[in-house]
Amino acid sequence: MTAWNRGFAQAGRTSRLLLLIPVALIVLITVADIVAPSDIVLGPLLVIAPAITAWGEGPLVTGSVGAAAMAAQAFIGWRSGLLLSRNVLVQLFALAALSALIVILSVVRDRHSRELARVRSVAEAAQRVLLWPxxxxxxxxxxxxxxxxxxxxxxxxxxxxxxxxxxxxxxxxxxxxxxxxxxxxxxxxxxxxxxxxxxxxxxxxxxxxxxxxxxxxxxxxxxxxxxxxxxxxxxxxxxxxxxxxxxxxxxxxxxxxxxxxxxxxxxxxxxxxxxxxxxxxxxxxxxxxxxxxxxxxxxxxxxxxxxxxxxxxxxxxxxxxxxxxxxxxxxxxxxxxxxxxxxxxxxxxxxxxxxxxxxxxxxxxxxxxxxxxx
CATH class of the missing domain: 3.60.40.10 (PPM-type phosphatase domain)
Incomplete structure:
Protein backbone atom coordinates (compact mmCIF):
# COMPACT_ATOMS: atom_id res chain seq x y z
CA MET A 1 0.00 0.00 0.00
CA THR A 2 1.41 3.39 -0.97
CA ALA A 3 1.76 6.29 1.48
CA TRP A 4 -1.03 8.05 -0.41
CA ASN A 5 -3.43 5.10 0.03
CA ARG A 6 -2.42 4.67 3.66
CA GLY A 7 -3.28 8.32 4.25
CA PHE A 8 -6.74 7.87 2.76
CA ALA A 9 -7.31 4.69 4.76
CA GLN A 10 -6.30 6.41 7.99
CA ALA A 11 -8.55 9.40 7.19
CA GLY A 12 -11.45 7.01 6.54
CA ARG A 13 -10.94 5.24 9.87
CA THR A 14 -10.80 8.57 11.69
CA SER A 15 -14.01 9.73 9.98
CA ARG A 16 -15.83 6.55 11.00
CA LEU A 17 -14.69 6.93 14.60
CA LEU A 18 -15.85 10.56 14.71
CA LEU A 19 -19.23 9.51 13.30
CA LEU A 20 -19.76 7.35 16.38
CA ILE A 21 -19.96 10.50 18.53
CA PRO A 22 -23.28 11.86 17.19
CA VAL A 23 -24.72 8.33 17.01
CA ALA A 24 -23.77 7.75 20.65
CA LEU A 25 -25.32 11.12 21.57
CA ILE A 26 -28.62 10.13 19.96
CA VAL A 27 -28.68 6.87 21.91
CA LEU A 28 -27.71 8.50 25.22
CA ILE A 29 -30.21 11.36 24.91
CA THR A 30 -32.98 8.94 23.95
CA VAL A 31 -32.29 6.61 26.88
CA ALA A 32 -31.91 9.53 29.31
CA ASP A 33 -35.22 11.04 28.21
CA ILE A 34 -37.04 7.73 28.63
CA VAL A 35 -35.71 7.04 32.15
CA ALA A 36 -35.98 10.66 33.34
CA PRO A 37 -39.06 11.92 35.18
CA SER A 38 -41.92 13.02 32.92
CA ASP A 39 -41.37 16.70 33.72
CA ILE A 40 -37.80 16.58 32.29
CA VAL A 41 -37.70 16.80 28.49
CA LEU A 42 -34.36 16.03 26.79
CA GLY A 43 -35.53 15.39 23.23
CA PRO A 44 -34.69 18.92 21.93
CA LEU A 45 -31.03 18.18 22.69
CA LEU A 46 -31.02 15.71 19.78
CA VAL A 47 -30.27 18.62 17.42
CA ILE A 48 -26.71 18.52 18.77
CA ALA A 49 -26.06 15.31 16.80
CA PRO A 50 -26.47 16.71 13.25
CA ALA A 51 -24.72 19.92 14.30
CA ILE A 52 -21.66 17.94 15.40
CA THR A 53 -21.81 15.77 12.28
CA ALA A 54 -21.73 18.81 9.97
CA TRP A 55 -18.36 19.80 11.44
CA GLY A 56 -16.57 16.89 9.80
CA GLU A 57 -18.96 15.27 7.31
CA GLY A 58 -20.79 16.21 4.15
CA PRO A 59 -24.48 17.00 3.59
CA LEU A 60 -25.54 13.36 2.96
CA VAL A 61 -24.15 12.01 6.24
CA THR A 62 -25.35 15.11 8.11
CA GLY A 63 -28.85 14.66 6.72
CA SER A 64 -28.82 10.97 7.67
CA VAL A 65 -27.87 11.79 11.26
CA GLY A 66 -30.59 14.46 11.31
CA ALA A 67 -33.13 11.87 10.15
CA ALA A 68 -31.91 9.48 12.87
CA ALA A 69 -32.35 12.25 15.46
CA MET A 70 -35.92 12.83 14.25
CA ALA A 71 -36.62 9.10 14.46
CA ALA A 72 -35.30 9.10 18.02
CA GLN A 73 -37.53 12.08 18.86
CA ALA A 74 -40.54 10.26 17.40
CA PHE A 75 -39.64 7.12 19.39
CA ILE A 76 -39.50 9.16 22.59
CA GLY A 77 -42.95 10.57 21.83
CA TRP A 78 -44.35 7.14 20.98
CA ARG A 79 -42.81 5.60 24.11
CA SER A 80 -44.51 8.21 26.27
CA GLY A 81 -47.80 7.89 24.40
CA LEU A 82 -47.68 11.53 23.33
CA LEU A 83 -46.50 11.15 19.74
CA LEU A 84 -49.42 13.11 18.28
CA SER A 85 -49.50 15.73 21.02
CA ARG A 86 -48.94 19.34 20.08
CA ASN A 87 -45.74 19.53 22.16
CA VAL A 88 -44.10 16.52 20.49
CA LEU A 89 -45.19 17.60 17.01
CA VAL A 90 -43.69 21.06 17.59
CA GLN A 91 -40.45 19.45 18.78
CA LEU A 92 -40.36 17.24 15.67
CA PHE A 93 -41.00 20.21 13.39
CA ALA A 94 -38.30 22.29 15.11
CA LEU A 95 -35.82 19.42 14.89
CA ALA A 96 -36.61 18.91 11.20
CA ALA A 97 -36.21 22.63 10.47
CA LEU A 98 -32.91 22.90 12.33
CA SER A 99 -31.57 19.73 10.72
CA ALA A 100 -32.49 21.07 7.27
CA LEU A 101 -30.74 24.36 8.04
CA ILE A 102 -27.63 22.49 9.18
CA VAL A 103 -27.64 20.44 5.96
CA ILE A 104 -27.95 23.63 3.87
CA LEU A 105 -25.02 25.19 5.72
CA SER A 106 -23.05 21.98 5.14
CA VAL A 107 -23.77 22.20 1.40
CA VAL A 108 -22.57 25.82 1.30
CA ARG A 109 -19.45 24.94 3.28
CA ASP A 110 -18.62 22.03 0.98
CA ARG A 111 -19.05 24.26 -2.07
CA HIS A 112 -16.71 26.87 -0.62
CA SER A 113 -14.22 24.16 0.31
CA ARG A 114 -14.20 22.85 -3.25
CA GLU A 115 -13.75 26.37 -4.62
CA LEU A 116 -10.87 26.98 -2.22
CA ALA A 117 -9.28 23.68 -3.25
CA ARG A 118 -9.50 24.71 -6.91
CA VAL A 119 -7.99 28.12 -6.13
CA ARG A 120 -5.15 26.47 -4.24
CA SER A 121 -4.58 24.08 -7.12
CA VAL A 122 -4.38 26.99 -9.56
CA ALA A 123 -2.03 28.86 -7.21
CA GLU A 124 0.25 25.84 -6.94
CA ALA A 125 0.29 25.47 -10.72
CA ALA A 126 1.03 29.18 -11.12
CA GLN A 127 3.84 28.92 -8.60
CA ARG A 128 5.41 26.06 -10.53
CA VAL A 129 5.15 28.06 -13.76
CA LEU A 130 6.39 31.38 -12.39
CA LEU A 131 8.83 30.26 -9.72
CA TRP A 132 10.50 27.13 -10.98
CA PRO A 133 11.99 25.16 -8.09
Whole structure:
Protein backbone atom coordinates (compact mmCIF):
# COMPACT_ATOMS: atom_id res chain seq x y z
CA MET A 1 0.00 0.00 0.00
CA THR A 2 1.41 3.39 -0.97
CA ALA A 3 1.76 6.29 1.48
CA TRP A 4 -1.03 8.05 -0.41
CA ASN A 5 -3.43 5.10 0.03
CA ARG A 6 -2.42 4.67 3.66
CA GLY A 7 -3.28 8.32 4.25
CA PHE A 8 -6.74 7.87 2.76
CA ALA A 9 -7.31 4.69 4.76
CA GLN A 10 -6.30 6.41 7.99
CA ALA A 11 -8.55 9.40 7.19
CA GLY A 12 -11.45 7.01 6.54
CA ARG A 13 -10.94 5.24 9.87
CA THR A 14 -10.80 8.57 11.69
CA SER A 15 -14.01 9.73 9.98
CA ARG A 16 -15.83 6.55 11.00
CA LEU A 17 -14.69 6.93 14.60
CA LEU A 18 -15.85 10.56 14.71
CA LEU A 19 -19.23 9.51 13.30
CA LEU A 20 -19.76 7.35 16.38
CA ILE A 21 -19.96 10.50 18.53
CA PRO A 22 -23.28 11.86 17.19
CA VAL A 23 -24.72 8.33 17.01
CA ALA A 24 -23.77 7.75 20.65
CA LEU A 25 -25.32 11.12 21.57
CA ILE A 26 -28.62 10.13 19.96
CA VAL A 27 -28.68 6.87 21.91
CA LEU A 28 -27.71 8.50 25.22
CA ILE A 29 -30.21 11.36 24.91
CA THR A 30 -32.98 8.94 23.95
CA VAL A 31 -32.29 6.61 26.88
CA ALA A 32 -31.91 9.53 29.31
CA ASP A 33 -35.22 11.04 28.21
CA ILE A 34 -37.04 7.73 28.63
CA VAL A 35 -35.71 7.04 32.15
CA ALA A 36 -35.98 10.66 33.34
CA PRO A 37 -39.06 11.92 35.18
CA SER A 38 -41.92 13.02 32.92
CA ASP A 39 -41.37 16.70 33.72
CA ILE A 40 -37.80 16.58 32.29
CA VAL A 41 -37.70 16.80 28.49
CA LEU A 42 -34.36 16.03 26.79
CA GLY A 43 -35.53 15.39 23.23
CA PRO A 44 -34.69 18.92 21.93
CA LEU A 45 -31.03 18.18 22.69
CA LEU A 46 -31.02 15.71 19.78
CA VAL A 47 -30.27 18.62 17.42
CA ILE A 48 -26.71 18.52 18.77
CA ALA A 49 -26.06 15.31 16.80
CA PRO A 50 -26.47 16.71 13.25
CA ALA A 51 -24.72 19.92 14.30
CA ILE A 52 -21.66 17.94 15.40
CA THR A 53 -21.81 15.77 12.28
CA ALA A 54 -21.73 18.81 9.97
CA TRP A 55 -18.36 19.80 11.44
CA GLY A 56 -16.57 16.89 9.80
CA GLU A 57 -18.96 15.27 7.31
CA GLY A 58 -20.79 16.21 4.15
CA PRO A 59 -24.48 17.00 3.59
CA LEU A 60 -25.54 13.36 2.96
CA VAL A 61 -24.15 12.01 6.24
CA THR A 62 -25.35 15.11 8.11
CA GLY A 63 -28.85 14.66 6.72
CA SER A 64 -28.82 10.97 7.67
CA VAL A 65 -27.87 11.79 11.26
CA GLY A 66 -30.59 14.46 11.31
CA ALA A 67 -33.13 11.87 10.15
CA ALA A 68 -31.91 9.48 12.87
CA ALA A 69 -32.35 12.25 15.46
CA MET A 70 -35.92 12.83 14.25
CA ALA A 71 -36.62 9.10 14.46
CA ALA A 72 -35.30 9.10 18.02
CA GLN A 73 -37.53 12.08 18.86
CA ALA A 74 -40.54 10.26 17.40
CA PHE A 75 -39.64 7.12 19.39
CA ILE A 76 -39.50 9.16 22.59
CA GLY A 77 -42.95 10.57 21.83
CA TRP A 78 -44.35 7.14 20.98
CA ARG A 79 -42.81 5.60 24.11
CA SER A 80 -44.51 8.21 26.27
CA GLY A 81 -47.80 7.89 24.40
CA LEU A 82 -47.68 11.53 23.33
CA LEU A 83 -46.50 11.15 19.74
CA LEU A 84 -49.42 13.11 18.28
CA SER A 85 -49.50 15.73 21.02
CA ARG A 86 -48.94 19.34 20.08
CA ASN A 87 -45.74 19.53 22.16
CA VAL A 88 -44.10 16.52 20.49
CA LEU A 89 -45.19 17.60 17.01
CA VAL A 90 -43.69 21.06 17.59
CA GLN A 91 -40.45 19.45 18.78
CA LEU A 92 -40.36 17.24 15.67
CA PHE A 93 -41.00 20.21 13.39
CA ALA A 94 -38.30 22.29 15.11
CA LEU A 95 -35.82 19.42 14.89
CA ALA A 96 -36.61 18.91 11.20
CA ALA A 97 -36.21 22.63 10.47
CA LEU A 98 -32.91 22.90 12.33
CA SER A 99 -31.57 19.73 10.72
CA ALA A 100 -32.49 21.07 7.27
CA LEU A 101 -30.74 24.36 8.04
CA ILE A 102 -27.63 22.49 9.18
CA VAL A 103 -27.64 20.44 5.96
CA ILE A 104 -27.95 23.63 3.87
CA LEU A 105 -25.02 25.19 5.72
CA SER A 106 -23.05 21.98 5.14
CA VAL A 107 -23.77 22.20 1.40
CA VAL A 108 -22.57 25.82 1.30
CA ARG A 109 -19.45 24.94 3.28
CA ASP A 110 -18.62 22.03 0.98
CA ARG A 111 -19.05 24.26 -2.07
CA HIS A 112 -16.71 26.87 -0.62
CA SER A 113 -14.22 24.16 0.31
CA ARG A 114 -14.20 22.85 -3.25
CA GLU A 115 -13.75 26.37 -4.62
CA LEU A 116 -10.87 26.98 -2.22
CA ALA A 117 -9.28 23.68 -3.25
CA ARG A 118 -9.50 24.71 -6.91
CA VAL A 119 -7.99 28.12 -6.13
CA ARG A 120 -5.15 26.47 -4.24
CA SER A 121 -4.58 24.08 -7.12
CA VAL A 122 -4.38 26.99 -9.56
CA ALA A 123 -2.03 28.86 -7.21
CA GLU A 124 0.25 25.84 -6.94
CA ALA A 125 0.29 25.47 -10.72
CA ALA A 126 1.03 29.18 -11.12
CA GLN A 127 3.84 28.92 -8.60
CA ARG A 128 5.41 26.06 -10.53
CA VAL A 129 5.15 28.06 -13.76
CA LEU A 130 6.39 31.38 -12.39
CA LEU A 131 8.83 30.26 -9.72
CA TRP A 132 10.50 27.13 -10.98
CA PRO A 133 11.99 25.16 -8.09
CA UNK A 134 15.71 25.81 -7.94
CA UNK A 135 17.82 22.73 -8.67
CA UNK A 136 19.45 21.29 -5.58
CA UNK A 137 22.70 20.96 -7.57
CA UNK A 138 23.89 23.19 -10.41
CA UNK A 139 27.46 23.60 -11.59
CA UNK A 140 29.71 23.35 -8.54
CA UNK A 141 26.98 24.65 -6.25
CA UNK A 142 24.39 23.29 -3.88
CA UNK A 143 21.21 25.38 -3.62
CA UNK A 144 18.05 25.61 -1.55
CA UNK A 145 15.28 28.20 -1.41
CA UNK A 146 12.30 29.21 0.73
CA UNK A 147 9.37 31.43 -0.23
CA UNK A 148 6.86 32.81 2.28
CA UNK A 149 3.99 34.81 0.75
CA UNK A 150 2.47 37.60 2.83
CA UNK A 151 -1.01 37.24 1.29
CA UNK A 152 -3.21 34.80 3.20
CA UNK A 153 -3.86 31.57 1.27
CA UNK A 154 -1.33 32.68 -1.38
CA UNK A 155 1.83 30.81 -2.34
CA UNK A 156 3.27 33.37 -4.74
CA UNK A 157 3.74 37.11 -4.57
CA UNK A 158 6.09 39.85 -5.64
CA UNK A 159 9.41 38.26 -4.70
CA UNK A 160 11.29 36.32 -7.35
CA UNK A 161 14.33 34.12 -7.83
CA UNK A 162 15.90 31.95 -10.51
CA UNK A 163 19.17 30.21 -11.35
CA UNK A 164 20.55 29.22 -14.74
CA UNK A 165 23.73 28.00 -16.35
CA UNK A 166 25.63 30.29 -18.72
CA UNK A 167 29.01 30.19 -20.47
CA UNK A 168 30.39 32.20 -17.54
CA UNK A 169 29.18 29.73 -14.89
CA UNK A 170 26.02 29.80 -12.80
CA UNK A 171 23.94 32.95 -12.70
CA UNK A 172 21.38 33.66 -10.00
CA UNK A 173 18.83 36.43 -9.50
CA UNK A 174 16.76 37.32 -6.46
CA UNK A 175 14.42 40.29 -6.54
CA UNK A 176 11.56 42.13 -4.91
CA UNK A 177 8.79 43.90 -6.82
CA UNK A 178 7.48 47.09 -5.29
CA UNK A 179 3.82 46.59 -4.47
CA UNK A 180 1.55 43.63 -3.86
CA UNK A 181 -1.21 41.66 -5.51
CA UNK A 182 -1.66 40.69 -9.15
CA UNK A 183 0.37 43.61 -10.63
CA UNK A 184 3.39 42.56 -8.55
CA UNK A 185 2.97 38.93 -9.59
CA UNK A 186 2.77 40.00 -13.24
CA UNK A 187 5.98 42.01 -13.01
CA UNK A 188 7.76 39.17 -11.21
CA UNK A 189 6.67 36.69 -13.88
CA UNK A 190 7.79 38.99 -16.69
CA UNK A 191 11.19 39.68 -15.14
CA UNK A 192 11.83 35.98 -14.56
CA UNK A 193 11.09 35.28 -18.21
CA UNK A 194 13.38 38.12 -19.27
CA UNK A 195 16.16 36.78 -17.03
CA UNK A 196 15.93 33.24 -18.38
CA UNK A 197 16.19 34.59 -21.91
CA UNK A 198 18.90 37.20 -21.32
CA UNK A 199 21.12 35.12 -19.04
CA UNK A 200 22.56 33.28 -22.06
CA UNK A 201 22.94 36.33 -24.29
CA UNK A 202 24.99 38.76 -22.20
CA UNK A 203 28.67 38.30 -21.49
CA UNK A 204 28.77 40.31 -18.26
CA UNK A 205 26.51 41.19 -15.36
CA UNK A 206 26.30 44.90 -16.33
CA UNK A 207 25.00 43.93 -19.76
CA UNK A 208 22.56 41.51 -18.14
CA UNK A 209 21.32 44.24 -15.80
CA UNK A 210 20.91 46.61 -18.73
CA UNK A 211 18.94 44.02 -20.68
CA UNK A 212 16.60 43.41 -17.75
CA UNK A 213 16.14 47.16 -17.29
CA UNK A 214 15.14 47.68 -20.91
CA UNK A 215 12.76 44.72 -20.89
CA UNK A 216 11.07 45.79 -17.66
CA UNK A 217 10.77 49.41 -18.78
CA UNK A 218 9.02 48.30 -21.98
CA UNK A 219 6.70 46.07 -19.97
CA UNK A 220 5.76 48.88 -17.59
CA UNK A 221 5.15 51.27 -20.49
CA UNK A 222 3.11 48.81 -22.54
CA UNK A 223 1.19 46.81 -19.95
CA UNK A 224 1.08 48.98 -16.83
CA UNK A 225 -0.19 52.35 -18.15
CA UNK A 226 -1.40 53.58 -14.77
CA UNK A 227 -0.75 56.64 -12.66
CA UNK A 228 1.55 54.50 -10.51
CA UNK A 229 3.61 53.15 -13.41
CA UNK A 230 6.40 55.61 -12.71
CA UNK A 231 6.55 54.41 -9.11
CA UNK A 232 6.84 50.73 -9.94
CA UNK A 233 10.25 49.10 -9.87
CA UNK A 234 12.06 45.92 -8.93
CA UNK A 235 15.10 45.61 -6.70
CA UNK A 236 17.35 42.78 -7.82
CA UNK A 237 20.63 41.12 -6.96
CA UNK A 238 22.46 39.41 -9.82
CA UNK A 239 25.17 36.84 -9.14
CA UNK A 240 27.67 35.10 -11.38
CA UNK A 241 29.60 32.18 -9.91
CA UNK A 242 32.32 30.66 -12.12
CA UNK A 243 32.98 26.94 -11.81
CA UNK A 244 36.79 27.18 -11.82
CA UNK A 245 37.38 30.51 -10.04
CA UNK A 246 36.73 30.77 -6.26
CA UNK A 247 34.89 34.09 -6.48
CA UNK A 248 31.36 35.40 -6.86
CA UNK A 249 30.56 38.46 -8.94
CA UNK A 250 27.60 40.54 -7.87
CA UNK A 251 25.56 43.46 -9.15
CA UNK A 252 22.99 45.06 -6.89
CA UNK A 253 20.11 46.97 -8.42
CA UNK A 254 18.92 48.52 -5.19
CA UNK A 255 18.81 45.15 -3.43
CA UNK A 256 20.10 44.06 -0.04
CA UNK A 257 23.62 42.63 0.14
CA UNK A 258 23.81 38.88 0.87
CA UNK A 259 25.37 37.29 3.93
CA UNK A 260 28.57 35.28 3.56
CA UNK A 261 28.84 32.31 5.89
CA UNK A 262 32.43 31.25 6.39
CA UNK A 263 34.65 29.91 9.20
CA UNK A 264 31.91 30.01 11.81
CA UNK A 265 30.89 33.59 11.03
CA UNK A 266 28.09 35.29 9.11
CA UNK A 267 29.12 38.64 7.66
CA UNK A 268 27.40 40.97 5.25
CA UNK A 269 29.00 41.25 1.83
CA UNK A 270 31.00 44.47 1.36
CA UNK A 271 29.25 47.58 0.10
CA UNK A 272 28.04 46.76 -3.39
CA UNK A 273 27.60 50.38 -4.58
CA UNK A 274 24.12 49.51 -5.80
CA UNK A 275 22.75 50.73 -9.09
CA UNK A 276 19.16 52.04 -9.25
CA UNK A 277 16.38 49.46 -9.10
CA UNK A 278 15.19 47.99 -12.36
CA UNK A 279 12.46 50.00 -14.02
CA UNK A 280 13.57 53.49 -12.98
CA UNK A 281 16.00 54.34 -15.77
CA UNK A 282 19.26 52.37 -15.67
CA UNK A 283 20.52 53.38 -19.11
CA UNK A 284 24.28 52.91 -19.09
CA UNK A 285 25.58 49.43 -18.17
CA UNK A 286 29.06 50.97 -18.04
CA UNK A 287 28.09 52.74 -14.82
CA UNK A 288 27.14 49.50 -13.07
CA UNK A 289 29.66 48.37 -10.46
CA UNK A 290 30.51 44.68 -10.25
CA UNK A 291 31.59 43.55 -6.79
CA UNK A 292 33.92 40.55 -6.61
CA UNK A 293 33.97 38.53 -3.41
CA UNK A 294 36.06 35.45 -2.52
CA UNK A 295 33.81 32.39 -2.54
CA UNK A 296 35.71 29.21 -1.79
CA UNK A 297 34.70 25.60 -1.27
CA UNK A 298 32.36 25.17 1.75
CA UNK A 299 31.49 28.89 1.79
CA UNK A 300 27.78 29.69 1.78
CA UNK A 301 25.96 32.74 0.47
CA UNK A 302 22.57 33.61 1.92
CA UNK A 303 20.43 35.79 -0.34
CA UNK A 304 17.20 37.29 0.95
CA UNK A 305 14.52 39.91 0.33
CA UNK A 306 13.56 42.70 2.68
CA UNK A 307 10.51 40.79 3.90
CA UNK A 308 12.92 38.64 5.91
CA UNK A 309 14.78 41.36 7.81
CA UNK A 310 11.67 43.53 8.15
CA UNK A 311 9.62 40.81 9.86
CA UNK A 312 8.69 42.04 13.34
CA UNK A 313 7.81 40.30 16.56
CA UNK A 314 5.04 41.43 18.92
CA UNK A 315 7.28 44.15 20.33
CA UNK A 316 8.07 45.54 16.89
CA UNK A 317 11.65 44.22 16.84
CA UNK A 318 13.02 43.37 13.39
CA UNK A 319 14.27 39.85 12.71
CA UNK A 320 18.05 39.73 13.39
CA UNK A 321 18.97 37.51 10.46
CA UNK A 322 22.77 37.80 10.71
CA UNK A 323 22.80 37.06 14.44
CA UNK A 324 20.54 34.04 14.08
CA UNK A 325 22.30 32.60 11.05
CA UNK A 326 25.66 32.81 12.85
CA UNK A 327 24.48 29.86 14.97
CA UNK A 328 24.04 27.62 11.91
CA UNK A 329 27.01 28.51 9.71
CA UNK A 330 28.09 24.90 9.16
CA UNK A 331 24.69 23.68 7.98
CA UNK A 332 24.04 22.55 4.41
CA UNK A 333 21.65 24.83 2.47
CA UNK A 334 18.55 22.68 3.04
CA UNK A 335 19.09 22.36 6.79
CA UNK A 336 20.12 26.01 7.09
CA UNK A 337 16.92 27.29 5.48
CA UNK A 338 14.75 24.91 7.50
CA UNK A 339 16.19 26.41 10.66
CA UNK A 340 15.86 29.98 9.40
CA UNK A 341 12.28 29.42 8.25
CA UNK A 342 11.22 27.90 11.56
CA UNK A 343 12.94 30.66 13.54
CA UNK A 344 11.53 33.41 11.31
CA UNK A 345 7.97 32.08 11.65
CA UNK A 346 8.36 31.92 15.42
CA UNK A 347 9.71 35.48 15.50
CA UNK A 348 6.91 36.92 13.35
CA UNK A 349 4.14 34.83 14.87
CA UNK A 350 3.42 33.29 11.47
CA UNK A 351 2.38 36.64 9.93
CA UNK A 352 4.38 38.78 7.50
CA UNK A 353 3.83 42.31 6.26
CA UNK A 354 5.68 41.51 3.04
CA UNK A 355 6.69 38.48 1.00
CA UNK A 356 9.91 36.84 2.12
CA UNK A 357 12.33 34.78 0.05
CA UNK A 358 15.71 33.22 0.88
CA UNK A 359 18.29 31.35 -1.18
CA UNK A 360 21.26 29.48 0.29
CA UNK A 361 24.15 28.77 -2.11
CA UNK A 362 27.09 26.60 -1.06
CA UNK A 363 30.16 25.91 -3.17
CA UNK A 364 30.99 22.22 -3.09
CA UNK A 365 33.86 22.00 -5.55
CA UNK A 366 32.21 19.00 -7.22
CA UNK A 367 30.56 19.36 -10.61
CA UNK A 368 26.88 18.43 -10.56
CA UNK A 369 25.86 15.70 -13.01
CA UNK A 370 24.22 17.02 -16.17
CA UNK A 371 20.47 17.39 -15.97
CA UNK A 372 18.44 14.68 -17.68
CA UNK A 373 16.43 15.71 -20.68
CA UNK A 374 12.72 15.01 -20.08
Missing amino acids: LPSRIGTLRLSCVYLAAEEEAEIGGDLYAAARSPQGTRVVIGDVRGKGLPAIGEAAFLLGAFREAVHQNAGLPALAGSLERSLSRYLDDFEPTDEAGERFVTALLLEIPDDDPVVRMVSCGHLAPLLLRSGRAVSAPDLAPAPPLGVGLTDPGEVTVAVLPFAVDDTLLLFTDGVVEARDRDGVFYPLADRVAQWVGQLPEALLRRVQRDLLDHAGGRFGDDAALIAIRRTGEQAPPARVR
